[in-house]
Every structure is written in C-alpha cells, then in structure tokens.
Amino acid sequence: MNLQQTLANHIQNTLFELYNFSTKIDVNIIQKTKKEFEGDFTFVVFPYTKELGRPPELLAHEIGQQLVKNYPEFIDGFNVIKGFLNISLRDRVWFTEREVVETWHAAPLAEREIVETCFAASLLVEYSSPNTNKPLHLGHIRNNLLGNAIGNILEACGKKIVRVNLVNDRGIHICKSMWAWLKFGNNETPDSSGIKGDHLVGKYYVLFNKALKKEIAEWGSQGYSEEEAQKKSQILKEAQEMLQKWEENDPETRRIWAQMNNWVYAGFDKTYQRLGVRFDKIYYESETYLLGKEMVEEGLKTGAFYQKLDGSVWVDLSEEGLDEKLLLRTDGTSVYMTQDLGTAQQRYNDYQPQKMIYVVGNEQNYHFGVLKLILRKKLHKNFGDHIEHLSYGMVELPFGKMKSREGTVVDADDLMEAMFQEAKTTTEALGKFDFEEEEARKLYEMLGMGALKYFILKVDPKKNILFNPEESIDFNGNTAPFIQYTYARIKSLIRKAEEHKISYQDISFSNGFKLGKQEKELLKLLYDFESILSNAAETLNPALVANYTFELAKEFNRFYQETPIFKETIIQLRNLRLQIAENCAQTIKRAMKLFGIEVPEKM
RNA sequence: GGCUCCGUAGCUCAAUGGAUAGAGCAAUUGCCUUCUAAGCAAUAGGUUACUGGUUCGAUCCCAGUCGGAGUCACCA
Numbered sequence: 001m002n003l004q005q006t007l008a009n010h011i012q013n014t015l016f017e018l019y020n021f022s023t024k025i026d027v028n029i030i031q032k033t034k035k036e037f038e039g040d041f042t043f044v045v046f047p048y049t050k051e052l053g054r055p056p057e058l059l060a061h062e063i064g065q066q067l068v069k070n071y072p073e074f075i076d077g078f079n080v081i082k083g084f085l086n087i088s089l090r091d092r093v094w095f096t097e098r099e100v101v102e103t104w105h106a107a108p109l110a111e112r113e114i115v116e117t118c119f120a121a122s123l124l125v126e127y128s129s130p131n132t133n134k135p136l137h138l139g140h141i142r143n144n145l146l147g148n149a150i151g152n153i154l155e156a157c158g159k160k161i162v163r164v165n166l167v168n169d170r171g172i173h174i175c176k177s178m179w180a181w182l183k184f185g186n187n188e189t190p191d192s193s194g195i196k197g198d199h200l201v202g203k204y205y206v207l208f209n210k211a212l213k214k215e216i217a218e219w220g221s222q223g224y225s226e227e228e229a230q231k232k233s234q235i236l237k238e239a240q241e242m243l244q245k246w247e248e249n250d251p252e253t254r255r256i257w258a259q260m261n262n263w264v265y266a267g268f269d270k271t272y273q274r275l276g277v278r279f280d281k282i283y284y285e286s287e288t289y290l291l292g293k294e295m296v297e298e299g300l301k302t303g304a305f306y307q308k309l310d311g312s313v314w315v316d317l318s319e320e321g322l323d324e325k326l327l328l329r330t331d332g333t334s335v336y337m338t339q340d341l342g343t344a345q346q347r348y349n350d351y352q353p354q355k356m357i358y359v360v361g362n363e364q365n366y367h368f369g370v371l372k373l374i375l376r377k378k379l380h381k382n383f384g385d386h387i388e389h390l391s392y393g394m395v396e397l398p399f400g401k402m403k404s405r406e407g408t409v410v411d412a413d414d415l416m417e418a419m420f421q422e423a424k425t426t427t428e429a430l431g432k433f434d435f436e437e438e439e440a441r442k443l444y445e446m447l448g449m450g451a452l453k454y455f456i457l458k459v460d461p462k463k464n465i466l467f468n469p470e471e472s473i474d475f476n477g478n479t480a481p482f483i484q485y486t487y488a489r490i491k492s493l494i495r496k497a498e499e500h501k502i503s504y505q506d507i508s509f510s511n512g513f514k515l516g517k518q519e520k521e522l523l524k525l526l527y528d529f530e531s532i533l534s535n536a537a538e539t540l541n542p543a544l545v546a547n548y549t550f551e552l553a554k555e556f557n558r559f560y561q562e563t564p565i566f567k568e569t570i571i572q573l574r575n576l577r578l579q580i581a582e583n584c585a586q587t588i589k590r591a592m593k594l595f596g597i598e599v600p601e602k603m
Numbered sequence: 604g605g606c607u608c609c610g611u612a613g614c615u616c617a618a619u620g621g622a623u624a625g626a627g628c629a630a631u632u633g634c635c636u637u638c639u640a641a642g643c644a645a646u647a648g649g650u651u652a653c654u655g656g657u658u659c660g661a662u663c664c665c666a667g668u669c670g671g672a673g674u675c676a677c678c679a
Contacts, residue, residue, distance in 0.1 A: 042622090047659080335679085366673090391608085463608085476627080560639095
C-alpha cells in the first residue's frame with residue numbers, strides 16, 4: 001500500500017469517527033502539496049463542506065487535529081489554508097518507502113508489484129511500418145521512437161509485449177522505383193555506388209517522379225489538364241504494368257523487386273539499429289495483402305457488406321454517422337482497409353493479444369475509426385475493441401509539412417549523423433578531452449541520439465512537433481544531455497565516495513534527524529516514479545516520463561549545488577545524501593532506458 | 604462543407620477540476636581556488652484565442668465563435 005492510499009484510509013476513518021460520515025476517499029483526491037506550501041500531501045475539504053455543514057477552515061482543522069491524534073506514528077503535523085488541509089508525514093515514513101523503491105530495482109519481474117491498468121497480460125504494439133521505396137525521415141523517427149518507448153514502458157509495468165512491424169513492400173510506389181532503376185540505373189547497386197540501399201532505391205523513386213513530372217508538363221503544353229495527363233502518361237502506365245506483372249508472379253519482375261527490397265532492408269536495419277528500435281515479428285505486406293478478402297466475402301454473405309452493379313464491394317456506415325467505404329475494387333482487388341481487416345485478424349490469431357496498439361499518425365484517425373467499427377459492428381469480431389490507435393501528430397518544418405515529392409524532408413540518417421557531429425563539436429568546445437577516441441565516439445553517440453530521442457518523446461504524442469533544421473536541437477535545459485550530465489555527475493560523486501572509503505549503503509535511519517527540505521523533495525520525487533510510469537502506460541504517453549525525469553534531474557542539480565556532501569560533519573547525514581544521490585541515478589537510468597537513451601558514467 | 608485534433612510567455616513545451624498557470628530557449632545580472640559551469644541563483648516576460656454555461660473552484664468539462672492542422676480516394 002502506498003502513502004496516498006494509507007492517508008486516504010486514515011482520512012476516511014477520521015471522517016466517520018468525527019461526523020459519522022461514511023464515504024469512500026479516492027486516492028486521487030489526495031494530492032501532492034505544492035512546493036510553495038508546507039506539507040507533503042493535501043486533502044481538499046471543499047467538496048465535503050455542504051454535507052457536513054461546516055465552513056472549510058473549521059472542517060480542515062478538525063480533521064487535521066484528529067489525524068494527528070489518531071496516527072502519531074504516521075502524521076507529523078498539518079496546516080490549513082482556506083479549504084486546503086496540508087499534511088506533513090513523519091520522516092520515518094519516507095525512509096521505509098524509500099527502501100521499497102530500492103528493492104523494486106533488484107526484484108525479478110514476477111515478484112514486482114504489477115501495476116494493473118486497463119491492460120491484461122499480452123499486448124501487441126505495431127510501429128514503424130515503412131514503405132520500401134524510400135529511406136526513413138523524421139516523421140518515421142517519431143513513429144519508431146514512440147512505439148519503442150511505449151513498448152518499453154508497458155514492459156516496465158510488467159506487461160508482455162509483442163513488437164510488430166508491418167513492412168509495406170509491394171504496390172505501385174515500389175514499381176516506380178523499379179521502373180526508374182531499369183531505365184536509368186545501369187545496374188547500379190549499393191556496393192557499386194557506395195550508397196546505402198534505402199537511399200539508392202529512394203534516389204530512383206525521385207528520378208521516376210522527375211520523369212513523370214516532365215511528361216505531364218509535356219502533355220500540359222498540349223493543352224491537357226493535369227488529371228488528363230496522368231491518364232495519358234506512358235511511364236505511369238508502364239509502372240502499373242509492372243505491378244500487374246508482379247501480381248502475376250512474373251519471375252524477372254519478382255527478382256528485381258526482391259533485390260531492391262533487400263537493399264532497402266539492409267539500409268533500414270542500420271537505421272533501426274542506430275535508433276535503438278527492434279521488433280519481435282515482421283509482417284510483409286506482400287504476404288498478407290490478400291488476407292481480408294475472405295473476410296469481405298464472408299461479410300457479403302451475412303449482408304454486412306453489399307455489392308454494386310460494377311462488382312465493387314462496399315460497407316455502409318451511414319447509420320453510424322459515417323459514409324460508405326470501399327472494400328474491394330471493381331476488379332476484385334483489395335484496398336488498404338481490406339488488408340487491415342485481414343492483418344488484424346491474423347495478428348489476433350497469431351497472438352490473441354488483449355490489446356493491439358497501432359502507432360500510426362493522426363492522418364489516419366478516420367481510417368482506424370472505420371476499421372474498428374467494421375470489425376465490431378459489421379463483422380461482430382470482439383477484438384475490434386482491442387484495437388487502440390496511438391495517434392501522434394505530424395512533424396512540421398518551419399515552411400510546412402514534410403513532403404517527399406517536394407524534397408522537403410529531413411532524412412533520418414542525415415539527422416542522426418548531424419546530431420552526432422553536433423555532440424562532438426559541443427563537447428569539444430567545452431574542453432572536456434579526458435577520453436580515449438573510442439570512448440569519445442560512444443559518448444557523442446549517446447549524447448547526439450539522446451538529444452534527438454528526448455526532443456521527440458518529451459512532447460505529448462497527440463501534438464504536432466515543430467522542427468527547425470536551421471536551429472540544431474538544444475543540449476541545454478530540458479534535454480537529454482542535461483539529464484545525462486546529471487547522471488554522470490552523480491556517478492562521479494559516488495566514485496569519489498568510494499575513493500574516500502565512504503560506505504553509504506548501510507545506514508540506519510532509526511535514530512532520527514530532521515530531513516532537510518531538499519532531501520525530502522528528492523525522496524518525494526523518487527517515490528513518484530512508479531505512479532508516473534503506470535500513468536504513462538495507461539495514457540500511452542512517454543512525455544510524462546520525460547518531464548518527470550527532467551524534474552528529478554533539475555531538483556538534484558539544485559541539491560548538488562547547495563548541499564555539501566563530503567564536507568558535512570554529521571556522517572549519517574552525509575551518507576544519507578549519498579544514498580539519495582545513488583537512488584536518483586538509478587531512477588534516471590531506468591527512465592532514460594525506457595526511451596532507449598543511454599546514460600554515460602562520465603562526461 | 605462534415606468529422607477529428609490543436610490554440611498557454613517573443614520561441615519550444617509543462618500543468619489527475621484545486622492554492623499566486625510552471626520549465627527551457629532567447630534577453631539582462633550574479634556565481635568556476637569550493638564533490639563536473641552541458642550547472643546554479645536572480646530579474647523581466649501571461650486577459651491560458653474569444654463568448655457564455657456547469658460549481659465552492661475551470662487552462663482542463665459542456666455549448667458556440669474565431670484561427671491552425673489533418674481527413675473525408677477504386678492511394679497506402
């Protein structure tokens with residue numbers, strides 16, 4: 001039982017004792033006391049004034065006095081400001097609580113107190129899901145980092161996670177790259193050119209679009225509209241013929257397709273590795289795109305869907321306030337929605353997850369609304385309710401949205417390399433040259449990647465992010481390097497302590513001294529970590545963890561600045577401070593690990 | 604036009620319906636002979652887009668207005 005819960009129970013009992021008033025005090029009503037007031041937790045009495053027929057201040061006083069009288073071991077004192085009853089707990093209480101936090105780190109998964117949220121045992125998280133016709137960009141980075149972090153956070157809450165990537169490896173866009181490569185490529189390969197595979201394929205995708213644009217311009221000069229020109233386009237037709245051939249299993253087309261995709265995979269692997277994301281299961285759309293057709297046939301029989309005269313199949317969602325949606329084209333081929341119906345079913349069959357979390361941009365909110373609706377209302381699949389769309393905002397540039405075709409994208413690999421370089425120059429400018437070359441390289445990588453990951457993850461997922469490529473991502477303030485720096489400082493402190501042969505582990509807290517404001521502030525923050533974690537898991541919001549960690553690091557830096565540790569004459573106090581420092585380091589490390597951010601022993 | 608999301612300091616972002624709305628950048632000012640200055644302290648910066656409603660209390664919930672983004676494809 002945690003402190004809030006204990007306090008809530010005490011208050012509940014007291015209310016009954018004083019006024020014969022029986023009510024359930026929810027833990028959430030007990031909140032942390034704001035920093036500028038004295039006290040640890042605050043009970044707001046306003047909601048009870050009416051029923052108990054007492055003015056707020058009197059009520060708060062009466063409750064406070066009774067609490068102190070009844071629970072002297074637990075409660076130290078109280079003060080009242082208007083209707084706010086601020087309660088201070090005994091220092092001892094924090095010590096025992098702190099020890100609990102400590103053992104938590106070491107305990108094996110099964111023995112931990114598992115935070116039961118709305119999730120059950122096994123969860124599936126899908127993220128990344130790239131197209132294989134071009135390299136990853138900053139938007140994909142947000143997707144990957146979010147998915148990976150959410151997976152980590154859920155795991156830290158004791159959930160069993162399956163990480164899934166659905167690779168979109170077929171379709172007209174791939175054929176466009178293939179067409180351009182055949183036309184202009186001269187058998188160029190990643191090996192022959194030294195270009196990373198995904199970038200090479202992306203290069204030909206761009207070349208295709210250039211050629212197409214040129215052709216459309218030519219038709220345009222003959223007086224055709226853009227739409228007409230699209231229809232008349234010869235190269236577009238050729239790309240479509242390639243897709244046709246691909247679907248007919250034409251060996252040569254398949255060979256080129258497989259070859260180019262493999263180049264892309266090799267490239268993606270490097271990007272994923274540097275980003276620190278991984279997957280348990282990779283689905284390929286080329287293997288799953290025909291699924292779902294069956295489900296549509298089934299739905300046709302039961303009358304859930306209907307067929308138009310031209311043979312296309314539709315679902316009517318007007319009763320649910322939406323419109324009609326296509327499920328099979330006139331030629332009987334499937335569309336995006338059909339495939340998603342199929343893959344949802346397959347995943348459910350493969351893993352029977354209690355929740356399927358899809359990390360997909362908010363541009364697809366409507367799509368997922370429809371998907372869930374069809375599964376639940378039309379096909380009566382109960383796993384439709386298990387689908388959760390983790391919808392995140394776009395990454396915008398100062399001049400608008402990123403568009404591949406207009407070349408206004410921030411490439412993932414370029415950005416990561418730029419972050420590395422930035423870390424290098426910044427560190428060197430600070431004049432910290434106490435590193436071997438390899439050690440330094442690792443540090444720059446930690447700092448650069450950390451800054452990038454934190455920059456993305458500290459923002460509420462549902463909000464858009466504005467990224468200005470002109471201004472590099474900051475290394476000061478609310479950033480990963482600041483947090484990493486704090487960690488390195490603490491580690492340095494601990495090393496010094498060991499040099500001085502100071503053992504901070506075996507402290508007895510029994511013969512008490514009064515906790516200082518700073519120590520207590522840190523202990524409170526450390527105590528909060530578990531609830532922040534489960535909150536982040538429930539709301540699928542890593543930003544909560546980020547802001548918490550920053551708060552902790554900042555608080556520690558204050559502490560560090562103002563509180564002498566080695567100079568302290570009272571040995572017990574000094575040891576306690578070292579112990580708190582160590583706990584801060586542990587918590588920071590755990591939190592950053594959730595983001596895939598490494599933390600340096602020194603910097 | 605319908606639906607969804609967003610609107611908080613000059614900029615980037617915080618704030619389970621609670622107290623005087625907080626940080627970081629940028630600006631000004633102090634602090635490296637003192638456990639790492641990627642730090643700390645201080646000053647300045649706000650009608651939380653607007654108007655109503657709900658209540659002891661609203662940045663938060665509801666309705667409307669105004670701005671911005673997304674979406675409404677036989678693309679994925």
